[in-house]
Amino acid sequence: MSRVLRAYLWAIWTRDRRWILLGSIATVAMIVAAPLTTRMRLYGQEVPRFYLAPYVSFMQFLILKIFLFDWDFKGRRVSFHSGSFTRPARTFDLVAAPILTGTAVIVLFWVFACRLIFQRAGVSIPFLTPAIATAVTLAAMQTGAMNVADRRDRRATFHLILFQISFLPHLFLPLIIVTNVFDYTISYSMLILSFLAYALILQFANLTARSDRRGDFAEPIRLLPFEERLQRFLLGTRDEPIGLTTPGKAQFWIEYTLLRGRPVILTQFILAISFSLYAFNYDPSGSMYRKLNLFFMAIIALQITSLSLGAFPLTSNSGGRSDDFSRLRPFSSADFVAVKYRVAAANGHKYKLLYMLLFFIIVLIYRYYWNYHFDYLFRIYRESARSKILPFSGTFVICLAAVFWRALTELLVAGTLYRRNPGMALPAILISFGFPSIFLFGIYVYFDETGSRRRLLDFFHIFFVVSFLVKAPLAFLAYRSALKLRLIGVRTLILGFASWSGVAACGFMLYRIVFEGRSPPIQPIVALIGIASLVPLCRYALAPLAMYWVRHR
Amino acid sequence: MNDLLCDSIVAIDRVTRRFGATAALDRVSLGVPRGSVFGLVGENGAGKTTLIKHVMGLFKPQEGSVRVFGLDPVADPVGVLARVGYLSEDRDLPEWMRIWELLRYLRPFYPTWDDSLAEELLVRFELDVNAQIKTLSQGQRARTALLSALAYRPELLVLDEPSTGLDPIVRRDILTAIIRTIADEGRTVLFSSHLLEEVERVSDRVAMMSQGRIVLDGPLDEIKESHRRVTLRFDEPQSISPYPSFRFEGNGDGREWTGVYDGSIEILAERVGSLGGRIVSANPISLDEIFVARVERSKADRLSAKKETSLDREL
Structure with missing residues (x-):
């Protein structure tokens, strides 16, 4: 162990020794209580379910706090502060080693908890899901803390409280998971809730961003009236509002993350891969579908966490000051790209929030009304899918429609960002469009059981409706603006759509050839190829490079 | 690279740095001779901190080169930073630590860490080792940061606006004394300030910056x-x-x-x-x-x- 890592661990111990002690006591209590309470029941439920969830939440929070809030839990510094980089130590020692240590602790904790607590309590818990929740929480906390609580005044405290409230759903994830392990409906709700929380956090962070963080080269910006009012409410009138530009009517955050990768991303990546690998060995006697479910849950987790990682500097030295962007020199038009990302950071969230809010509302409506009154609208489609006449292509079509919004906006991103560097446009488009395809492919496989597919259909038609009700008009507006401003050409549009459709179709064709109808056991080599082919596409692969940028901007 | 740069402990050669359309540094060349006290002066936004961040390897030059002890601080941060004491403008310290914990934490980073010097400085700066950093006044924070930059006897001391937060007495007596002591021991000090009176008092050599350019550079007496x-x-x-x-x-x-x-x-x-x-x-x-x-x-x-x-x- 290097002297630097030793110093870091010593610092952690010094700061959090009381918390660590408390966590240890709680763990010992759980180990003792688990076998004793296995057969007890309360309100018809097994007793361990009542206390294990709070315990898991607490431990998860504790580990996150220890390894993420490096210096000051009040949020001024998160993870890596600028002082670290003026110390004579390798970047690996300063950045990667603490992350890897934290990751190892998380993994060890879950192995430990599964073996010594959950199993002894008679609760079967999917190993993977809590890790996903951890990763999501990790990302959300990082994002919010860096941007919201970077001020030392009462207002900052207020922001922090609001922020904490906004990520509460993440803390409830383990509880939901533990009490509803195999209930997919709840899992949907959980995912939706996560998305919503993510959107709220980012939107909140965006609105509370101060004008002095915009940088010298920020483009003219404006807010929507309701945003202005909200910002005035949050910040008072001291600050010039940060807002939106026309080309930013797109979700730039994907690309933003692609280039603004942060060390935390590495954690996500390692977690996801670790748990994916574990998933294959989790249930040796179980069906291959079960294994695939676990595997693709990891992919979905990656997707979710990448959203959470979003568009804000997570381990920025200067907390999002203008000069942060200067560290980004991936391409020759770095400044241009940086400005666009900055704009993107503001804009993506706004529409994400709108989208998610509507999504959530529609889900609620659906849960209570739609199911009974409007079901006939989708009966034809659902019947056709269930009748196995068109099980594959029907779902494929609906999936295509469901991600239509994404295709639109991401194409805009690619076209806009790389207009000064046409050589990068095609790979960018491919990457942008490959992701939704993989995402959908993962979801499709995840639900590849007759019963589950029925739920998938229940789920996807909501997605479908929302896409067209909300996202398509937004995408239309974005395109109109972009075409007007000549940020994007018709040719790029066609190219993007063709690329995306091609990649999506290939994914589903592959699925059909390999899996559909035959259900053969998947070979380890296929899984490895799957992972290997994901990595180059993933922004996570850029993490080491990003770390380098962080240190030497 | 000219002769002055070749002989300098810090050699900055035609470094350019742009933040968007703004040129924070515009082909800046500068040499800090060994054993000198080098004052970098300029109005707010002139590019002093940006230049210092290049010296510390926190910024990578977009054009030109930076050498410290003949090494590239970006390529070899360990080799450079172990010999540099740095006081940042924002006194970046972990809030939750006590002063003794900070010193304990920093010690493993520096093989040349001198406990006796640290103790001496604690007394000189009138700091309580058990005080938590978040409870310190601005002046105490500045002195704590200065202590942590001095305790390993760096060959080069880089001070970014060292006077910020220090009262006139500390500024005049302690800071000046420290800078002079370090220079007398043959070590080098590079410091930025907008207080020209302070620069005039302690510097051997001065560089004036304006809008990202060096407008004047030379020995103070000659200037x-x-x-x-x-x-x-x-x-x-x-x-x-x-x-x-x-x-x-x-x-x-x-x-x-x-x-x-x-x-x-x-x-x-x-x-x-x-x-x-x-x-x-x-x-x-x-x-x-x-x-x-x-x-x-x-x-x-x-x-x-x-x-x-x-x-x-x-x-």
């Missing part, structure tokens, strides 16, 4: 020696400045002109004589005045260059 406030008087009123490149300003009737001049007095006398005038006075001036004059001159030069360029384009 002060060469700059004079000169008053010229003419028999006949002059409608334009007798020496435009030095920005002389005339009184009401154009017979008397005053400005800061750093050229040869003989040449000036000859030129003024040819216009029917004479030098009335040539008095030494403070660094403050020199700075103002040089910055104004630099801005005027840049403005006229810009005008010329736009005129060329139009033509």
Whole structure:
């Protein structure tokens, strides 16, 4: 162990020794209580379910706090502060080693908890899901803390409280998971809730961003009236509002993350891969579908966490000051790209929030009304899918429609960002469009059981409706603006759509050839190829490079 | 790279840094000689901190090169930073730590860490080791940060606005004493400040920055020696400045002109004589005045260059 890592661990111990002690006591209590309470029941439920969830939440929070809030839990510094980089130590020692240590602790904790607590309590818990929740929480906390609580005044405290409230759903994830392990409906709700929380956090962070963080080269910006009012409410009138530009009517955050990768991303990546690998060995006697479910849950987790990682500097030295962007020199038009990302950071969230809010509302409506009154609208489609006449292509079509919004906006991103560097446009488009395809492919496989597919259909038609009700008009507006401003050409549009459709179709064709109808056991080599082919596409692969940028901007 | 840069402990060669359309550093070249106290002065936003961040390897030059002890601080941060003591402008310290914990934490990073020196500085700075950093006053924080930068006897001490947060007594007595002591031991100090009086008090060599450029660089004595406030008087009123490149300003009737001049007095006398005038006075001036004059001159030069360029384009 290097002297630097030793110093870091010593610092952690010094700061959090009381918390660590408390966590240890709680763990010992759980180990003792688990076998004793296995057969007890309360309100018809097994007793361990009542206390294990709070315990898991607490431990998860504790580990996150220890390894993420490096210096000051009040949020001024998160993870890596600028002082670290003026110390004579390798970047690996300063950045990667603490992350890897934290990751190892998380993994060890879950192995430990599964073996010594959950199993002894008679609760079967999917190993993977809590890790996903951890990763999501990790990302959300990082994002919010860096941007919201970077001020030392009462207002900052207020922001922090609001922020904490906004990520509460993440803390409830383990509880939901533990009490509803195999209930997919709840899992949907959980995912939706996560998305919503993510959107709220980012939107909140965006609105509370101060004008002095915009940088010298920020483009003219404006807010929507309701945003202005909200910002005035949050910040008072001291600050010039940060807002939106026309080309930013797109979700730039994907690309933003692609280039603004942060060390935390590495954690996500390692977690996801670790748990994916574990998933294959989790249930040796179980069906291959079960294994695939676990595997693709990891992919979905990656997707979710990448959203959470979003568009804000997570381990920025200067907390999002203008000069942060200067560290980004991936391409020759770095400044241009940086400005666009900055704009993107503001804009993506706004529409994400709108989208998610509507999504959530529609889900609620659906849960209570739609199911009974409007079901006939989708009966034809659902019947056709269930009748196995068109099980594959029907779902494929609906999936295509469901991600239509994404295709639109991401194409805009690619076209806009790389207009000064046409050589990068095609790979960018491919990457942008490959992701939704993989995402959908993962979801499709995840639900590849007759019963589950029925739920998938229940789920996807909501997605479908929302896409067209909300996202398509937004995408239309974005395109109109972009075409007007000549940020994007018709040719790029066609190219993007063709690329995306091609990649999506290939994914589903592959699925059909390999899996559909035959259900053969998947070979380890296929899984490895799957992972290997994901990595180059993933922004996570850029993490080491990003770390380098962080240190030497 | 010129000879000065070759012999320097810090050698900055034509470094450019842009933040968007703004050039924070514009082909800056600078050499900090070993054993010197080098003062970097400039108005807010002149590029001092950006330059220092390049020296610390926190910024990677977009153009040009930076060498510290002959090493690239970006390529070899461990080799460079182990020998550099750095006091950042924002006194970046972990809030939750106590002072003794901070020292305990930092010690493993530096093989040359000197416990006895740390203790000596604690007494000198009147710091309580059990005090938590978040409870410290601004001055105490500054002293704590300074202590952590000094306790391993760095060969190069880089101070970014060291006076911020320090009261006049600490500034004058402690900071000055430390800087001088380090210099007397043959070590080097590079510090930035907008307090010219402070720079004048401790520096051997000074570089003045304005809008990302070095407008003046040289030994302090030579700079002060060469700059004079000169008053010229003419028999006949002059409608334009007798020496435009030095920005002389005339009184009401154009017979008397005053400005800061750093050229040869003989040449000036000859030129003024040819216009029917004479030098009335040539008095030494403070660094403050020199700075103002040089910055104004630099801005005027840049403005006229810009005008010329736009005129060329139009033509």
